[in-house]
Amino acid sequence: xxxxxxxxxxxxxxxxxxxxxxxxxQSHSLQGEIAIIDPAQKHYYQPLWTLVGGGAxxxxxxxxxxxxxxxxxxxxxxEAVSSFDPNQNQVLTQDGTTYxxxxxxxxxxxxxxWGAIKGLKEALGTKSVCSNYSFKHVDYTWExxxxxxxxxxxxxxxxxxxxxxxxxxxxxxxxxxYFNNVNVRGNINVIFGSANPxxxxxxxxxxxxxxxxxxxxxxxxxxxxxxxxxxxEKIAIFENLDTGILEEIKYDMIHVxxxxxxxxxxxxxxxxxxxxxxxxxxxxxxxxxxxxxFGIGDNANLPTSKTGAAIRKQAPVVAQNLISLMRQQPMTxxxxxxxxxxxxxxxxxxxxxxxxxxxxxxxxxxxxxxxERSSMYFMKKDLLPVMYWDGMLKGTM
Amino acid sequence: xxxxxxxxSEELYQIIEMLEKPEVRHSLQRLLDKLPNLEQTIxxxxxxxxxxxxxxxxxxxxxxxxxxxxxYNVGSETITAIVQLIEKLPKxxxxxxxxxxxxxxxxxxxxxxxxxxxxxxxxxxxxxxYVEKGKTGxxxxxxxxxxAEEKPQHINVFSIVKWLKDPAVxxxxxxxxxxxxxxxxxx
Numbered sequence: 001x002x003x004x005x006x007x008x009x010x011x012x013x014x015x016x017x018x019x020x021x022x023x024x025x026q027s028h029s030l031q032g033e034i035a036i037i038d039p040a041q042k043h044y045y046q047p048l049w050t051l052v053g054g055g056a057x058x059x060x061x062x063x064x065x066x067x068x069x070x071x072x073x074x075x076x077x078x079e080a081v082s083s084f085d086p087n088q089n090q091v092l093t094q095d096g097t098t099y100x101x102x103x104x105x106x107x108x109x110x111x112x113x114w115g116a117i118k119g120l121k122e123a124l125g126t127k128s129v130c131s132n133y134s135f136k137h138v139d140y141t142w143e144x145x146x147x148x149x150x151x152x153x154x155x156x157x158x159x160x161x162x163x164x165x166x167x168x169x170x171x172x173x174x175x176x177x178y179f180n181n182v183n184v185r186g187n188i189n190v191i192f193g194s195a196n197p198x199x200x201x202x203x204x205x206x207x208x209x210x211x212x213x214x215x216x217x218x219x220x221x222x223x224x225x226x227x228x229x230x231x232x233e234k235i236a237i238f239e240n241l242d243t244g245i246l247e248e249i250k251y252d253m254i255h256v257x258x259x260x261x262x263x264x265x266x267x268x269x270x271x272x273x274x275x276x277x278x279x280x281x282x283x284x285x286x287x288x289x290x291x292x293x294f295g296i297g298d299n300a301n302l303p304t305s306k307t308g309a310a311i312r313k314q315a316p317v318v319a320q321n322l323i324s325l326m327r328q329q330p331m332t333x334x335x336x337x338x339x340x341x342x343x344x345x346x347x348x349x350x351x352x353x354x355x356x357x358x359x360x361x362x363x364x365x366x367x368x369x370x371x372e373r374s375s376m377y378f379m380k381k382d383l384l385p386v387m388y389w390d391g392m393l394k395g396t397m
Numbered sequence: 398x399x400x401x402x403x404x405x406s407e408e409l410y411q412i413i414e415m416l417e418k419p420e421v422r423h424s425l426q427r428l429l430d431k432l433p434n435l436e437q438t439i440x441x442x443x444x445x446x447x448x449x450x451x452x453x454x455x456x457x458x459x460x461x462x463x464x465x466x467x468x469y470n471v472g473s474e475t476i477t478a479i480v481q482l483i484e485k486l487p488k489x490x491x492x493x494x495x496x497x498x499x500x501x502x503x504x505x506x507x508x509x510x511x512x513x514x515x516x517x518x519x520x521x522x523x524x525x526x527y528v529e530k531g532k533t534g535x536x537x538x539x540x541x542x543x544x545a546e547e548k549p550q551h552i553n554v555f556s557i558v559k560w561l562k563d564p565a566v567x568x569x570x571x572x573x574x575x576x577x578x579x580x581x582x583x584x
Contacts, residue, residue, distance in 0.1 A: 061511075061515050064511065381519065382516065382519045385512075385515060386506060386512050386515070386516060387502075389505075389509060389511070389512055390502055390505035390506045390509050390512055391498075391502045391505070394501065394502070394505050396497075396498035396499075396501045396502045396505070397498065397502060
């Protein structure tokens with residue numbers, strides 16, 4: 001069995017597959033020389049889960065066999081990484097195999113910590129406790145919303161980085177829109193409990209979303225961090241992050257965004273910074289200490305939103321800079337922190353937020369993207385999945 | 398005569414003196430070694446030169462190639478274009494790269510059954526409401542046709558007066574009246 005590769009990519013998610021596809025397109029000599037290490041049998045297009053939770057998409061459309069997305073020419077190693085030895089250019093797996101590399105790309109994603117909010121793990125998928133962040137339970141979100149007739153609908157955002165920072169409020173907007181469509185909105189109090197200080201980081205979109213919140217009569221409470229759910233009593237306990245005081249909210253349904261962190265095998269490795277993320281240069285994406293190592297996607301310590309759209313701009317930078325290093329040329333590609341969040345504000349309505357490291361809008365469309373548009377909703381629902389499966393994962397977009 | 402002999406002896410002496418130097422002797426020895434190869438090389442060069450000369454004097458061949466070249470629109474403009482093309486190559490490569498990506502994306506979409514199915518399902522969900530509306534309209538027309546054929550009725554002035562009282566007719570006539578009013582105002 002081959003255990004030495006020119007390039008080892010840890011993680012077969014969006015970032016890992018995109019980089020592998022791009023490297024193989026750029027240099028055919030890498031065929032058979034790129035290994036992707038990932039034990040998962042399935043690959044998910046997670047942005048669709050918002051729509052699944054809102055009853056606007058089928059969850060099975062978000063799932064594909066991992067083998068179908070592994071680029072031709074890459075070697076898929078169905079193993080889980082246990083540790084790194086960057087000084088020896090080695091990756092160790094849980095099976096006990098040691099793989100050596102010339103170049104390493106760490107694309108291990110982000111880990112969901114279901115146990116961080118007391119009572120969540122046990123209650124998820126029952127007693128009106130739902131979350132779009134679980135493929136297994138995403139259907140339950142729609143079931144809960146569809147059957148909800150009156151009371152308090154509570155939506156939360158945790159005090160940790162999350163994948164797609166807009167997702168916690170997207171499902172709230174869809175639910176609110178659905179309650180309106182079935183004429184039960186008058187009986188329902190919608191509350192958004194978020195650990196963030198505002199509805200969105202980027203001023204332009206924050207102002208637009210504040211108007212949406214006001215129009216929809218949503219009770220938005222910021223700097224509130226969910227720490228416990230008492231599912232039997234239907235009580236959510238929040239910590240006020242400014243005062244430290246605990247506050248209880250009685251709910252009738254709750255959508256929870258769980259805590260997330262860097263995967264354990266990364267945060268305990270020599271590649272991690274003090275917060276556990278892969279410590280890379282924010283422009284070149286090269287590791288700050290190990291020059292033959294790159295970090296990309298959710299597991300990198302980049303000061304921008306962790307989204308698939310961000311990876312779309314990071315992948316060409318990593319691929320090109322890695323090829324430059326291979327050719328002993330200077331690295332020329334720079335990542336500007338681009339990230340995007342298509343914020344669904346209802347069925348057929350969407351604000352397309354695009355921004356960079358400076359939290360300045362970087363808009364692709366020739367119109368004001370802070371306006372809710374049905375064209376952008378159409379793009380998210382019908383075009384982005386196609387661009388993902390057949391463009392991004394093939395290294396062409 | 399005697400002077401000439403003296404001069405020759407001096408020259409001979411100088412040559413002998415040079416030949417006595419070890420480095421000269423060594424060079425001569427190497428030259429002699431390479432002489433067969435040199436001869437071959439000179440022969441080859443001579444052949445090339447002779448061939449060139451022959452081609453240049455062969456008017457028929459020159460005419461033929463001139464005619465061949467003139468059938469193409471190759472001139473100073475072409476040379477300038479080649480230079481310009483080389484100059485633009487970096488940009489062209491970028492454009493070609495983008496085109497290649499678009500073509501490959503298109504191919505991937507067409508080959509991807511799951512994507513095709515997903516897109517078709519979504520399209521169907523957009524089209525279905527219109528198809529349904531069309532079907533309802535068609536059903537209405539069929540019912541009208543069927544009723545008219547089954548129950549032929551005698552229509553008189555009173556029937557028409559009765560129609561005028563129908564809200565659906567009143568609504569339509571209201572639109573007609575409004576249109577006439579606006580036309581009157583504009584004129």
